[in-house]
Amino acid sequence: MSEEVKIEQEVKHEKAEERIAILHMYTTFNNTIATLTDMSGMVLARVSGGMITKQDRLKANPTTAMFIAKRISEMAKDKKINALYVKIRSETGSTSAGPGAHAAVKSLIRDGFRILNISEVTRMPRGGPKVKGGRRGRRV
Numbered sequence: 095m096s097e098e099v100k101i102e103q104e105v106k107h108e109k110a111e112e113r114i115a116i117l118h119m120y121t122t123f124n125n126t127i128a129t130l131t132d133m134s135g136m137v138l139a140r141v142s143g144g145m146i147t148k149q150d151r152l153k154a155n156p157t158t159a160m161f162i163a164k165r166i167s168e169m170a171k172d173k174k175i176n177a178l179y180v181k182i183r184s185e186t187g188s189t190s191a192g193p194g195a196h197a198a199v200k201s202l203i204r205d206g207f208r209i210l211n212i213s214e215v216t217r218m219p220r221g222g223p224k225v226k227g228g229r230r231g232r233r234v
Contacts, residue, residue, distance in 0.1 A: 114210065115175045117166065117202070119182045121192030125153045128162050128198065130170055139169035143194075159194025163201035170207070177208040186217045 115138065120127040130139040143153030146161045170178075180199060184191040191214065203209060226232075 112177050113175045114177045114179065115170060116179045116181060119180065119195055119198060121182065121195040122185050123154055123192050126159045126162055126192060126194035128166050130166055138173055139166055141165045154192050154194055156193050156197035159198040160201045163198040167202060167205040167207065177210055178202065179210050180212045181215045182212065184216045187219050188216060
């Protein structure tokens with residue numbers, strides 16, 4: 095009888111299976127776009143600032159980013175996802191992410207997701223095409 099009690103206690107203490115996904119956040123100073131994918135890259139959910147608010151000036155707002163994260167978390171919980179890798183990207187060559195990135199990540203943590211890694215994957219130009227204006231620049 096004591097063996098049965100031990101087995102029941104072990105079953106209760108087992109962790110729930112961790113289901114991992116990747117959250118790609120594209121944050122600019124005009125908009126915030128969040129895409130939730132599984133580990134192979136198949137899109138599970140996609141939410142943008144325009145789906146939350148109709149005013150163009152509010153699409154990159156931290157408050158709107160919180161609502162984006164809330165909707166993404168609802169969709170992720172429907173698919174039983176409880177851990178996330180977060181990849182934050184901003185416009186190419188930009189020095190910092192948009193205003194919504196930090197607010198969205200904080201909202202996801204508050205919703206109970208385990209954030210495994212936050213990486214900044216903004217593309218940086220290296221050289222690129224020739225600058226317009228000739229050898230001595232544009233003369234005004």
